[in-house]
Amino acid sequence: MRNRQLWMTGACDWLIIKAPAFQYSADLVADLERRMEMMEKEKGANAARGYKRRMADQTMVLLLLHITIILIIINTIHQSPMSLPSLKEYRRNPYEATSPSRPELSQAGRTVVVTGGNSGIGYAIARNFVKASAKRVIILGRRPDVVKSAADRLVQEGKEDGSPSLVEGRVCDVGSLEATEALWSGLEKEGIFVDVLVLSAASHGKVSPILKSDLGSVWGDFEANVRSLLDFTQRFYNQKGKGATERKFLVNISTIAAYMWGSMAPERPTYGLTKNAGTTLIQQIAKDTDVNDMQIVSFHPGGVLTDMARAAGASEEMGIPFDDENLPGQMAVWAASREAEYLHGRFVWANWDVDEVKKVLGKQIAEEPNFLKVGMEGLSESMPNPMIPPEMLEKIMKFQQDLQAKLEAQK
Ligand SMILES: NC(=O)c1ccc[n+]([C@@H]2O[C@H](COP(=O)([O-])OP(=O)(O)OC[C@H]3O[C@@H](n4cnc5c(N)ncnc54)[C@H](OP(=O)(O)O)[C@@H]3O)[C@@H](O)[C@H]2O)c1
Structure with a gap:
């Protein structure tokens, strides 16, 4: 043995x-x-x-x-920094598919307004619309000196690139209803019709738990990051007159912090909260808006070492690779083109390669109405729904269809 x-x-x-x-x-x-x-x-x-x-x-x-x-x-x-395992490419720098010099992405003849275009990502976005030959690019910010110097720099850059764009800086606090009224009525009086609106200005919120902040401060973030989006979108959509094209283009600069609650700016709870609410607002507007009237895309711009990021404590010493500001800069131009039509009402990342997204996720996007949209983690509206019996769901759907038909008849 x-x-x-x-x-x-x-x-x-x-x-x-x-x-x-x-x-x-x-x-x-x-x-x-x-x-x-x-x-x-x-x-x-x-x-x-x-x-x-x-x-x-x-x-x-x-x-x-x-x-x-x-x-x-x-x-x-x-x-690896890839939030969708089906995607292989992870962009950190501007790339050909979103290049503003591609004829398919040309913004010729269009007037573009970029909120927060006086610095950071907003400035890079404005720069790329200038490169894409927009007729007019208007940047907005609150600090007059920064708005002026940014507009001067953009004019200079445009000249060097041989761009025909007219560049203007206007002082406007997007969180102030008086200021936005003055801006939009001024544009109307001047006969300026806005074809593309990029919502980039944002309040970063305070480092404080919500219940330790005063009401005014928390609500101020809602005014800057949610109400201003509604205010601008309504004014943009309801403009009188005719634009360069039948379709308007709305680009919303959202953030990863709108859904990564514990790791992205958790010390500033109103930031994620209000950016999430702002993204949901834009999503709900898109649900009821024909893409041919106004095409709407939200995206996370990547991680860019801007003033806002530095104010939140980010720096080169963190040892993480930051993204080139022209990555979201170019992405905004692409999002304002017909190539982004299939993303109407969705949320994507600037780091995702747009060609790969179309190739790998195009079918899923076409088939799943709630894919890449704000929802409740762990729950979905997918059918058949495990929580609602099919016969009950059928009745609810019938009720919704009848209601819709009644509303249509009343129009
Ligand atoms: N940086 C990143 O890595 C990152 C990541 C995710 C998402 N984002 C998003 O990207 C967007 C741009 O951020 P950023 O990093 O480029 O920030 P930034 O460098 O601080 O730029 C923000 C700009 O918005 C303007 N602004 C702020 N509040 C405003 C208001 N009430 N009215 C008008 N203008 C206002 C600021 O100018 P004034 O102070 O002169 O008004 C500034 O030019 C934001 O929506 C942010 O949520 C950024």
Whole structure:
């Protein structure tokens, strides 16, 4: 019995030693066998068995090391900054498909307004509309000196690029209803029709739990990040007159913090809250808006080391790769083109390659009305719905259809 056990242990040891060695070469296996025979002849069977045991242990350790390395690699791939595992490409720099010099993305003849266009991502967006030959680019901000110097810089950049764009900076606090009324009525009086609206200005919120902040401060973030979106979108949509094209284009600069609550600016709870609410607002507007009247796309601009990011404590010392500001800059131009039509009402990332998104996710986007939209984590409206029995759902759907028909008849 003991002999059998010893034989089995020895055979197992052999397997452990020889199996990996086989992967490398038959010579290595032959060499191992020769060494065993010599050991057995010179030092006896027990010594040879002990040697074999030690070699098996060493091989096992090496094997475990290999497996650990493979697991680390797999884990790293999974933790790469990719929120949709089906997408392989992760863009950090501007790329050809969203280049403003592509004729398909030309903004010629259009007037573009960029809120918060006086710095950071908004400025990069304005720059790319200038590169895309927009007729007029108007940037908005609150600080007159920053608005002026940004507009001057844009004019200079436009000249160097040979762009025909007229660039203007206007001072406007998007959170103030008086200021926005003055802006939009002024545009109307001047006969300026806005074709593309980019909503980039935002309040970053206070570092404070909501209940430790005063009402005015929390509500102020709603005014800047939600009400201003509604105010601008309504005024933009309801403009009198005719634009360069039948279709208007609305681009909303959202954020990853609108759904990553615990890791992205959790110390500023009103930021994620109001950016989420703003993105949902834009999504709900898109639901009831024909894309041919107004095309609407929201996107996360990536991680750009802007003034806002620095004010929140981000810096080069963090050791993370920040994205080029022209990545979202170009993405906004692409989002204001017909190529982005199929994303009407959805949320994407500037880091996702637009061609790959279309190729890999196009079918899912066409088939799932709530895919890439704000919802409740873990719950979905997918049909059949596990929570609502089909016969009940059928009745609810019938009720909705009848209601819709009544509303249509009343129009
Ligand atoms: N940076 C990132 O990595 C990142 C990541 C995710 C999302 N985002 C989003 O990207 C957008 C731009 O952010 P950013 O990082 O470029 O910030 P930024 O450098 O601070 O630029 C924000 C701009 O908005 C203007 N602004 C702020 N409040 C305004 C108001 N009430 N009325 C008019 N203008 C106002 C500011 O100018 P004034 O102070 O002169 O008004 C400033 O020019 C924001 O919507 C933000 O949520 C940024």
